[in-house]
Amino acid sequence: MRARPSMSRAERAQMAMMLEVCAYPKPGNVDRCHDYSDTRLEHFLASTIFARPAFDAAERTGGRVGSLIREAVMLTNNHSGGNTHFGAFILLFPLILGGDIEGARRIVAGTDVADAIEFYAAFGLTEVRMGKSDDLDVNDPTSVAAIRERGMTLADIMAYSANRDMVAREWTNGFALTRRCADLLHEHGPGRQAIVAAFLDLLATEPDTFIAKKHGDTVAEQTMRCAAGVLRGEHDLAAFDAECVRDGINPGSIADITIAGLYVALGEGWQWDS
Amino acid sequence: MRARPSMSRAERAQMAMMLEVCAYPKPGNVDRCHDYSDTRLEHFLASTIFARPAFDAAERTGGRVGSLIREAVMLTNNHSGGNTHFGAFILLFPLILGGDIEGARRIVAGTDVADAIEFYAAFGLTEVRMGKSDDLDVNDPTSVAAIRERGMTLADIMAYSANRDMVAREWTNGFALTRRCADLLHEHGPGRQAIVAAFLDLLATEPDTFIAKKHGDTVAEQTMRCAAGVLRGEHDLAAFDAECVRDGINPGSIADITIAGLYVALGEGWQWDS
Numbered sequence: 001m002r003a004r005p006s007m008s009r010a011e012r013a014q015m016a017m018m019l020e021v022c023a024y025p026k027p028g029n030v031d032r033c034h035d036y037s038d039t040r041l042e043h044f045l046a047s048t049i050f051a052r053p054a055f056d057a058a059e060r061t062g063g064r065v066g067s068l069i070r071e072a073v074m075l076t077n078n079h080s081g082g083n084t085h086f087g088a089f090i091l092l093f094p095l096i097l098g099g100d101i102e103g104a105r106r107i108v109a110g111t112d113v114a115d116a117i118e119f120y121a122a123f124g125l126t127e128v129r130m131g132k133s134d135d136l137d138v139n140d141p142t143s144v145a146a147i148r149e150r151g152m153t154l155a156d157i158m159a160y161s162a163n164r165d166m167v168a169r170e171w172t173n174g175f176a177l178t179r180r181c182a183d184l185l186h187e188h189g190p191g192r193q194a195i196v197a198a199f200l201d202l203l204a205t206e207p208d209t210f211i212a213k214k215h216g217d218t219v220a221e222q223t224m225r226c227a228a229g230v231l232r233g234e235h236d237l238a239a240f241d242a243e244c245v246r247d248g249i250n251p252g253s254i255a256d257i258t259i260a261g262l263y264v265a266l267g268e269g270w271q272w273d274s
Numbered sequence: 275m276r277a278r279p280s281m282s283r284a285e286r287a288q289m290a291m292m293l294e295v296c297a298y299p300k301p302g303n304v305d306r307c308h309d310y311s312d313t314r315l316e317h318f319l320a321s322t323i324f325a326r327p328a329f330d331a332a333e334r335t336g337g338r339v340g341s342l343i344r345e346a347v348m349l350t351n352n353h354s355g356g357n358t359h360f361g362a363f364i365l366l367f368p369l370i371l372g373g374d375i376e377g378a379r380r381i382v383a384g385t386d387v388a389d390a391i392e393f394y395a396a397f398g399l400t401e402v403r404m405g406k407s408d409d410l411d412v413n414d415p416t417s418v419a420a421i422r423e424r425g426m427t428l429a430d431i432m433a434y435s436a437n438r439d440m441v442a443r444e445w446t447n448g449f450a451l452t453r454r455c456a457d458l459l460h461e462h463g464p465g466r467q468a469i470v471a472a473f474l475d476l477l478a479t480e481p482d483t484f485i486a487k488k489h490g491d492t493v494a495e496q497t498m499r500c501a502a503g504v505l506r507g508e509h510d511l512a513a514f515d516a517e518c519v520r521d522g523i524n525p526g527s528i529a530d531i532t533i534a535g536l537y538v539a540l541g542e543g544w545q546w547d548s
Binding site: 011018019022042043048050192272273 | 547
C-alpha cells in the first residue's frame with residue numbers, strides 16, 4: 001500500500017455517503033443487501049457521484065449554505081430514486097464550509113434570510129416533508145414572503161423544525177449527534193463494521209424522526225426499543241432488519257447523521273479501510 | 275422524476291464504474307454480494323470517487339492519454355485494495371478524450387513515445403502484470419531506454435501486449451469488444467439486469483485474459499465454456515459464481531471491458547435507472 005494522500009473535503013463527503021449506504025446490515029435502510037423497490041443502492045451511489053461539483057464549490061470558493069444545498073439537490077435530482085441525501089446535505093455543507101464541527105457552528109450562526117429562501121427552493125425540488133408546519137408550507141408561495149417579513153434566517157428555519165426533525169436539531173444543538181456518531185466510530189475502531197455498530201447505537205437511543213413522520217411517534221419509539229434489544233442480545237439483528245424492511249420502517253434521519261459522523265471521523269483519522 | 279440533465283463525460287465514466295461493480299451476480303468478481311478478502315466493494319467505489327479529477331482533466335482540458343492514466347492510478351492508489359481499475363482506465367481515457375469509439379480510435383492513433391513512458395510509470399505504481407514480456411519489463415529501468423530507442427508509441431506497447439491481454443487488444447481492434455458490450459446492453463434493454471446479461475454473454479464467448487494470466491489458458495477456456503453452459507441453462511448461475519469465487523477465478527478483463535461498454539452505452543442513451 002502506498003502512502004495515503006489526504007482526501008479533499010469534497011472527497012471526504014463522498015466517501016461518507018458511499019460508506020454509509022454500503023454498510024450492512026442497517027435495519028430498515030437501503031444497504032448493500034437491501035433495496036426498496038423505488039430507491040436502490042445505485043440511486044444512493046449515483047447521488048454520491050453527482051453531488052461532487054457542489055461539494056467542490058463549497059470547498060474551493062465557499063459560498064452560501066442555502067444555495068449550495070439547492071445546487072446539490074438540483075445535481076442529484078436526475079434519477080427516479082427520489083431524494084436520497086437531502087438531510088445529509090443539510091449537515092454536510094456547514095461541515096465542508098466550516099471544516100469541522102466548530103466551523104460548522106459558525107456557518108450556522110452566519111446564515112441569513114437569503115439562505116432560508118434558497119433552502120425553501122431546494123426543499124420544493126424534493127419530495128421530502130420536514131414536519132408539518134401550519135404557516136410555513138414549502139408549496140405555498142406566500143411562505144417566502146413570510147420568511148422575508150419575519151426576517152427568518154436558515155438557522156431560524158431549522159430551529160422552527162428542530163422539535164420534529166433530528167437533522168434540523170443538529171443545527172440548534174451544535175451537531176451533538178454528529179459528534180456522538182464520530183466518537184462511536186472511533187470507539188468501535190477502524191473498518192466498516194464500526195459503521196453498523198455506531199448506527200445501531202444511535203438507533204437504540206434516539207427515536208428516528210423520519211420514522212416518526214411516516215409512521216408516528218409510537219413506531220419510532222418501538223423501533224428504538226427493538227434496536228436496544230438487539231444490542232442487549234435479546235433480538236436477532238437480521239430478523240429486526242427484515243421486519244423493518246417489510247414494514248417500510250427506515251431510519252433515514254439517523255442515516256443522515258451517520259453520514260455527517262463519518263465525515264467528521266474521517267477528518268479525525270478514522271480508517272475506513274482495514 | 276425531473277428531466278435528467280445530461281451527464282458529463284467524467285460522470286459517465288464514474289457511473290460506468292459504479293454500475294459495473296454493483297451489478298450482480300457477476301461470476302468470480304467483486305459485486306454487490308461478494309468481496310475478496312483483500313479487495314472489497316468499497317475499494318472499487320472509493321476508486322470511482324478518487325478518479326474524478328483525472329476524468330475532469332481529460333474532459334475539460336484534454337491532455338495526453340499516458341499522463342492521464344498515470345494521474346488516475348496515482349489518485350486511486352490510496353487504499354489497501356490493490357489496483358482496481360487499471361484496465362478500465364486504459365479504455366476510459368481514450369473514450370473520454372475522443373468522446374466516443376470513433377474518437378477513441380483517433381486518440382490511440384495519435385499516441386507517442388512520451389505516452390508510452392508515462393504509461394510505464396503508471397504501470398510501475400500498480401501490482402498488475404500485463405503479460406510476460408521478455409525485454410520490456412516495467413520494473414527494469416532500461417525498458418524506458420528501449421522504448422525511446424525503438425521509438426515505441428503507447429499504441430505500439432498495446433499491440434505488443436494484445437496477444438495476451440484483451441484490454442490492450444481493444445486498442446488494436448478499434449474497441450471491438452467495447453462496441454459489442456454496448457450493443458449487448460442496448461439489446462438487453464434498460465436497467466441493471468442488462469449489465470449482468472451482457473457480462474455473461476462476453477464471458478461465454480471470450481476467454482478472459484486476466485484469468486489466463488493467473489490460472490493459465492485452460493482455466494480461462496473452461497470458465498468460458500461454463501458461462502456458455504449457464505446461458506444454455508445447463509449450469510446454475512449461483513453455483514458457477516460460488517465456484518469461481520472459491521477458486522479465485524475472477525474475469526477482471528471482461529469487467530474492464532464492461533465498464534467501457536457501459537460508458538459507450540450511457541452516451542448512446544441506454545438507461546441505467548429503470
